[in-house]
Amino acid sequence: MDKSLTKEIKKPNRISLRFRTLGVLCAASILVLAIFISGMLMDPASWEVNFQAKNRAPSPAYLFGTDWLGRDMFARTIKGLTTSIVVGVTASAVSTIMAVILGIAAAVLGRKTDAVISRLVDLFLSIPHLILLMLISIVVGKGLLGVLIGVAATHWTSLTRVIRAEVLALKTQPYIAVAKALGKGPLWIAGRHMVPHIVPQFIVGLVLLFPHAILHEASITFLGFGLSPEQPAIGVILSESMRYLSAGMWWLAVFPGLCLLVVVLLFDAIGENLRLLLNPGTAQS
Numbered sequence: 001m002d003k004s005l006t007k008e009i010k011k012p013n014r015i016s017l018r019f020r021t022l023g024v025l026c027a028a029s030i031l032v033l034a035i036f037i038s039g040m041l042m043d044p045a046s047w048e049v050n051f052q053a054k055n056r057a058p059s060p061a062y063l064f065g066t067d068w069l070g071r072d073m074f075a076r077t078i079k080g081l082t083t084s085i086v087v088g089v090t091a092s093a094v095s096t097i098m099a100v101i102l103g104i105a106a107a108v109l110g111r112k113t114d115a116v117i118s119r120l121v122d123l124f125l126s127i128p129h130l131i132l133l134m135l136i137s138i139v140v141g142k143g144l145l146g147v148l149i150g151v152a153a154t155h156w157t158s159l160t161r162v163i164r165a166e167v168l169a170l171k172t173q174p175y176i177a178v179a180k181a182l183g184k185g186p187l188w189i190a191g192r193h194m195v196p197h198i199v200p201q202f203i204v205g206l207v208l209l210f211p212h213a214i215l216h217e218a219s220i221t222f223l224g225f226g227l228s229p230e231q232p233a234i235g236v237i238l239s240e241s242m243r244y245l246s247a248g249m250w251w252l253a254v255f256p257g258l259c260l261l262v263v264v265l266l267f268d269a270i271g272e273n274l275r276l277l278l279n280p281g282t283a284q285s
Contacts, residue, residue: 025273028266032085035263039082046075047232058251065251068244077256079232081263087144088214088267091151095213096206099156103163104194107171108186114164121157129154133216134225147226151213159205166201167194207271211264218260234260 050070058065064073106117124132136150170176170193179189220226221235229236234256241252 021273021276024269025277028269028273032263032266032270035078035081036085039079039085042075042079042082047071047079055249058255064255065249067240067249067252073237073252073255076232076237077234077259080234080237080256081259083227083231083233084214084217084260085263087147087151087217088210091148091213091217092155092206092209094148094152095155095209096159096202098152099159099205100163100195100198100202102156103160104167104190104198106160106164107167108190108194117160117164121160124154124157130216130219133220134223137220137225142225143228144231147217147220150220151216154216155209155212159201159209162201162205163198166198170194170197204271204275207267207274210267210271214260214264214267 048071050066050072052070053062053066053072054068054070056062056066056070062072062074064077066072067076102117102120106114132154133150136153137146140146140149167190176189176193179193184192217226218233218235218238221233222239224239226235227233229240237256238253241249241256244252
């Protein structure tokens, strides 16, 4: 078959793949944004105690049912997801910035700095993740601040190694040698020539760290080391619901758990499709 004809056949497939990837990215982003805005604008009265409506199964009036205090589980779940999104985005952003700074520093500031940062990464990776999260949260004082610091301080290690490897590869490029020959320092070279190249890794790493952050936030809150019981968080909801599952109130855990899974999968889809769009290899295939 003629090569030009083959190219014409493959070209629409590449275009349709890019549009499909962009479509999934936009749809997932819109859904997450809708959940966040709904939770932020929600009236606190919508999840207040109402003993006249306690222990009701899911119905048109109460989509996710009500709990033992008559609180609307749909409103609590949406507000809890909003809290989880805030914690996840903030913690993953701080963690990603830490990874970028430490990864670049390890690659450009000499062997001693590289050795110190590498040992620090090994130290954090050697401690079980959940235990380290709990310890940091306890030391800081639990609550929202404790969760944020704990999640942010434990999710930078893998991305740091990726950034370090990327920067080390960039150091072998000819234009880096030219910049050094012109007397430019390592910080100038890092800011002008290396940071722009790792922007895709930064964006994808930020999004892909979110599912880990939100799940670990829910985990330590479920175990009692995270957010306080007064806050409508998914971990709090799931922890409280465990006492009532044996009484047949299955909706207290099923719907919040499924919604948490959906949000995590949405962010995972956003990260994966961003990676496909920003990766030069897949973008040109």
